[in-house]
Amino acid sequence: MKRVVVERFGGPEVLRVVNDDKPRPGPGEACVRVLAAGVSLTDAQLRAGTYLGVPRPPFTPGYELVGVVDELGPGCRRLRTGDRVAALTAYGAYAEYVCVPESEVVEVPADLDPAEVVGLVLTYGTAYQMLHRLAKVRSGESLLVHGAAGRVGVAVLELGALAGVRLYGTAAAADLDAVERLGAVAIDYRNEDFLARVRELTGDGVDVVLDGIGGPTSLRSFRALRPGGRLVVYGHYAMLERGRASWRRWAAGWAEWYGTTAAVSLWGLLDPRRRVMAYRIQRLRDSRQWLPMAGRRPARLVGGGPRNPEWFREDLAVLIELLRADKVHPVVAERLPLSEARRAHELLAQSAAKGKIVLVP
Structure with missing residues (x-):
């Protein structure tokens, strides 16, 4: 089979297609023939070596896939050969065949476009779980999402509208109309003070803020919450510069992220109403790997415990049904063969905002 390998940390040029033996599934594993593998900024961070938990090169990137079960290992009882499935792999999906634990895959209807379904796995899965597993949004509540025109932002707006949430989103001036078409009040983050604008629009702030930017924005996002509000921080400053690792930005970004996160957590401890x-x-797939960093319960680290792939399976199944009902619309910007993985990463900066880039082995 063919698979893509990161030979060393670096830019898109470190991606190479190699021939390898087809993997055989171990106990409890399914060998999946890949139909579509998503390409994301997370893959670029893995390639550059700036993502937490990145394996040492050589390794195969690829955070998500949709494929067909080709072979089952001993002990598999739920799946059958020929089933179409989706999986969140973290890395390894840029290949013609991948072995994944049977417990961590979700069955996918055969009549759906694999490239559209793979757009649900990470992007819409992130949005859905932040809304419903962490923030636990309720109909009639208000929500602010930063980067509302990005892929996760668009998913949040679509899913938030379905949940009956009043939506606000920050975006660049060129994207304001697109945000408004998705039913949100758009805020120009370059020319408007989002905190002042939110207070002006709502009177006392919003119930939920989803902050994928981090840094000082998180402090101001916390201040945008009304009593009883929830802030979900899910990102930090980009640590790539022209597709390569910027160690200066990496060090500065993590120092600033941890510093401001600690400050926001302290504010939460001092103000238990928020x-x-x-x-x-990845952590949310284990039900005991996360707890609120601050708020009504004290901030603490939790390790170990059984994984909880049921949440992932349940949530992706919901998203698949929404796709079938034409209620969510993952956009595919590019479909490229596995041999063009390098070009896919080169296109990330310009095509990702237009939709999902997908490798089709």
């Missing part, structure tokens, strides 16, 4: 939470989709 809660602060951190989100990573």
